[in-house]
Amino acid sequence: MLTFILCTCQLLSWMSTHVELSNGIKMPVLGLGTWLSKPEEVEDAVRNAIDVGYRLIDTAACYGNEAEIGKVLKEYFEEGKLKREDIFITTKLWCTHLHPNEIEAELRESLKKLQLDYVDLYLVHMPTAFSSDMSAQDHSVKVEDTWKGVEEAYKKGLARSIGVSNFSADQIHRIQKIASVPIHNNQVELHLYFPQFELQEVCNQYKISLTAYAPLGSPGRVNFNLVNWEKSPNPLENDVVLKLAQKYHKTPAQILLRHLIQRKIAVIPKSVNASRIKENFEVFDFSLTVEEINELNSVPRGKRLFKQEFLIGHPEDPMKDER
Ligand SMILES: NC(=O)c1ccc[n+]([C@@H]2O[C@H](COP(=O)([O-])OP(=O)(O)OC[C@H]3O[C@@H](n4cnc5c(N)ncnc54)[C@H](OP(=O)(O)O)[C@@H]3O)[C@@H](O)[C@H]2O)c1
Numbered sequence: 235m236l237t238f239i240l241c242t243c244q245l246l247s248w249m250s251t252h253v254e255l256s257n258g259i260k261m262p263v264l265g266l267g268t269w270l271s272k273p274e275e276v277e278d279a280v281r282n283a284i285d286v287g288y289r290l291i292d293t294a295a296c297y298g299n300e301a302e303i304g305k306v307l308k309e310y311f312e313e314g315k316l317k318r319e320d321i322f323i324t325t326k327l328w329c330t331h332l333h334p335n336e337i338e339a340e341l342r343e344s345l346k347k348l349q350l351d352y353v354d355l356y357l358v359h360m361p362t363a364f365s366s367d368m369s370a371q372d373h374s375v376k377v378e379d380t381w382k383g384v385e386e387a388y389k390k391g392l393a394r395s396i397g398v399s400n401f402s403a404d405q406i407h408r409i410q411k412i413a414s415v416p417i418h419n420n421q422v423e424l425h426l427y428f429p430q431f432e433l434q435e436v437c438n439q440y441k442i443s444l445t446a447y448a449p450l451g452s453p454g455r456v457n458f459n460l461v462n463w464e465k466s467p468n469p470l471e472n473d474v475v476l477k478l479a480q481k482y483h484k485t486p487a488q489i490l491l492r493h494l495i496q497r498k499i500a501v502i503p504k505s506v507n508a509s510r511i512k513e514n515f516e517v518f519d520f521s522l523t524v525e526e527i528n529e530l531n532s533v534p535r536g537k538r539l540f541k542q543e544f545l546i547g548h549p550e551d552p553m554k555d556e557r
Pocket of ligand 1: 266267268269270292293359399400421422446447448449450451452453454455470485487488502503504505506507510511513514
């Protein structure tokens, strides 16, 4: 009886901290985002995150910080503070290398920087191919072509799971139709004002796990000055969020993250600040009620923040129907 109770408790605590991908791989439901984390900041951010319990780091070839993340991982492995199998590393293939025959080399390049033999999740960052210097759109590659190359890398064991990011529902259907390895994860903009309920249904249909980028509404995006960001309301200041923060003695960020985790969506909040990194991880010691989840789900929707206007005119522009 005692063993049964202990096993049930273990299962319940595991269920709240991980999601299971369709190939059986367990992915932490909360990780550290690193977009706009400068190389000189990211090392300490990753150290702080691992020290407080994070077991997922999200990076990308185009973030320019894989080497610094790899340096910290090596340090932790060598010091015996962490085993490779205890940490989940996600990286992404940038749009300059979407031809199927370029993908393995590009993933190997990321692995070299990360000083790893494999990543836990490899995502196609965008569905739209570009020339190697990003100066021109390349209309010759379809998402199905790219997926074939990603599947090959998976079959060689270079990635334990594979997925997509910034793809439309239609592109997901197209890939699933031709895939020999299905999509394991889909990473998209998703937060209080952009809840992606319809896309979540499509993903559920295929047992594709969903990861929310910008889960706090990406307040730091304005530092990326290649984009002319539209002004939009800040989810961290929403009245329902503030009310629940007061009720649970939690911060608005913790309410926003908890809400998405209870919607069974993985979250990867970015921070380079030690106290905010810790704060964002302290979301497993309370639960919102069904009524509160419904109240948060009913907050009026806002506009997409990441409009990716550089994709306009591309046949694989995932947002062409909403422009
Ligand atoms: N696949 C894609 O195309 C894509 C696109 C965007 C992002 N992503 C991934 O998703 C991650 C998260 O998205 P994001 O970085 O855009 O947005 P986010 O995680 O919603 O917000 C990060 C911003 O919020 C601040 N912040 C962090 N914790 C906070 C807290 N507790 N209270 C108040 N402010 C807080 C951070 O500043 P400090 O650092 O100063 O704390 C940073 O400016 C990225 O880092 C990246 O890994 C993927």
